[in-house]
Amino acid sequence: MNNIRIAKNFxxxxxxxxxxxxxxxxxxxxxLLVLLRIxxxxxxxxxxxxxxxxxxxxxxxxxxxxxxxxxxxDIKVKDISLIELADIAESFGFKGIGIYKKHLHLDIRPVPYxxxx
Ligand SMILES: [Zn+2]
Ligand SMILES: [Zn+2]
Numbered sequence: 434m435n436n437i438r439i440a441k442n443f444x445x446x447x448x449x450x451x452x453x454x455x456x457x458x459x460x461x462x463x464x465l466l467v468l469l470r471i472x473x474x475x476x477x478x479x480x481x482x483x484x485x486x487x488x489x490x491x492x493x494x495x496x497x498x499x500x501x502x503x504x505x506x507d508i509k510v511k512d513i514s515l516i517e518l519a520d521i522a523e524s525f526g527f528k529g530i531g532i533y534k535k536h537l538h539l540d541i542r543p544v545p546y547x548x549x550x
Contacts, residue, residue: 434446434449434454435448435449435454435456439458439463440463440466440467440470441467442467442470442476442477443463443466443467443470443479445458447479447482448479448482448483448503448506449482449483450482450483450484450485450488451488452485452487452488452491453485453487453488455483455485456482456483456503457483457502457503458482458483458503459502459503459504459541461504461541462503462504462505462506462539462540462541465522465525465526465527465539465541466479466506466508466539468525469521469522469525472521472525473510473513473521475510475511475512476510476511477508477509477510478508478509478510479506479507479508480507480508480509480535480536481500481506481507481536482500482503482505482506482507483500483501483503484498484500484501485501486501489501499529499540499541499542500540504540504541504542505529505538505539505540505541506538506539506540507533507536507537507538507539508536508537508539509535509536509537515532515533515536515537516532518537519532519537519547522537522539523545523547526541527539527540527541528540528541528542528543528544528545528546529541529542529545529546529547530546530547530548531547531548531549531550532548532549532550533550534550
């Protein structure tokens with residue numbers, strides 16, 4: 434299921450909820466991720482895409498997480514620091530940017546907000 438190529442370097446299943454395999458994906462989020470992937474010219478790993486309410490509760494995500502709207506993705510990219518990656522993502526138009534220990538959270542909320550966890 435969801436084994437559909439939605440862009441040259443992304444499949445829909447990379448964004449699906451780990452518990453129920455359902456998926457929502459905002460086309461603007463995908464567009465920005467594709468541009469980021471092209472610019473970086475190396476694999477962008479999606480560590481978390483869409484989350485249903487249950488999954489978001491299980492991992493203790495924010496109650497209003499953009500992951501539940503298909504408007505957020507957590508990513509990992511080899512050989513680039515998360516801070517550097519955050520700056521690049523910002524320049525591409527990602528609005529919500531959270532730097533975590535092992536991944537970068539990106540979303541397309543309307544008002545820019547950046548945090549370090
Ligand atoms: Zn689920
Ligand atoms: Zn996230």
